[in-house]
Amino acid sequence: MKALEYRDVSFSYEEEGGFRIEHLNFSVEEGEFVAVLGHNGSGKSTLARLANGLLTADSGEVAVFGTALGDKNLYEIRKQVGIVFQNPDSQAVASIVEDDVAFGAENVGMPREEIGKRISFALRAVGMEEYRTATIARLSGGQKQRVAIAGALALKPRILILDESTAMLDPRGRKEIVGVVKKLNEEEGITVLLITHFMDEALLASRAVVMNRGEIVMQDAPSRLFRRGEELVTYNLALPRIAEICNRLRAGGMNVSDALDVNTLAEDIAKCVS
Template sequence: MKAIEFRAVDFSYDNGGFAIKKLNFSVEEGEFVAVLGHNGSGKSTLARLCNGLLEADGGEIEIFSMPVSEKKNLYEIRKNVGIVFQNPDNQTVASIVEDDIAFGAENIGLSREEIGERISFALKAVGMEEFRHSTCTRLSGGQKQRIAIAGVLAIRPKIMILDESTAMLDPRGRKEVMDVVTRLNKEEGITVLLITHFMEEALRADRAVVMNRGEIVMQGTPQSIFARHEELETYNLSLPRIGYICNRLRDGGIPVHDTLDEEQLAEEIAQCVLRQSI
């Protein structure tokens, strides 16, 4: 079943210029899709269109076959589509972790016991059980963002969209958040739409989509996309360092495959060295 489907969607902001042009795009249930793009490529607009925060000018958007354009679906759609935004400070409503996670669950009118259970479930899913009664402002960036994920999880959405959720975090916080997201996708079967400009993160996805000026310009497995690094550069996206190392090694006559996995590369180099020394 298609979790998200865009058919010929147009969107432009009031100040002119198309943010999204005739976009056709879909995500299968349980899939992990990364959307890559430079600033202003329209990738964040995509997230906001999915749950009706923005209204498309033309075309059709469906979430589990429910059209977003119909107002009566909006509540049901928002229950199914959770969005984690960029700045953790601007998406926490309450000062205490537990109260903030409860916010979404309270909004959908659950009973007290049910909310309590969902808070425990959500905190466990992001590995932050011991912070239940902590103050949000005292947490690190990565921890705050995990709480934001927990706040979304408490509504038990089937789809989770991460709109540049790691952009403000340090490498450690980024890894924390990405580990949680990967686990949610693999173990809980949540459909993930990851919007990012960090290429390494896209490597965890089943499929990567590259956007430029409101259009999808490349699509495929992350590896196949990274192999076309010259094309990527024309969209102002650059490979992580390890990608360049692969290319340089090949240019220098060492036959390694395209990879962003450090261990795999190390293994291949080691084998080359072994072969040459024999």
């Protein structure tokens, strides 16, 4: 089943000079892990905001699990589509972890006992149980973003969108977040749309999509996508180092696999050399 579907969607911002999305057709299957890549201003965040009605398409429609987004079902859709944003410091409403995770569940009028269970579930899913009563301001960037993910999870969404959620984190924080998201995708079966400009994060995805000026210009399995390095460069994207090494080795006549994993690559090289 299609979890998220953009049907002939057009959208433009009011200010001039920006990009516009025209007749976009794109869909994500249930349980898929899709990475959306693109440099700044390529329209990838707009894609996220269209998915839960933060922005409304000028024409065409966005459907979540087959239901078209409209004014009447806005909150039903938002329950199913959780979004985690970029800035770890401007997403939390409350100062304490559990209060913030509870916010979404409180908003939809859930009974108290259920909210308590949801908080436990969400914090366990992101590995932050022991921080339940901690002050958010004292957490690291990666931990703050994990709390933000928990805040989205408290509504038990079936789709989780990360809109550049790793952009303001250090490498360690980025690893934490990507790891948590991968786990949620595999263990909870949550459909994931990971929007990022860090190419290496796309390695975990089952499909990678490249956006440029409001258009989807490339889409393929990440390993195959990374073989087209020169094309990616024209969209201002740089290859992850391992993919670049693989491409150079191939250009030099070595036959290495697409695994994009350091150990596999080492074995492949060893085979070729011997």
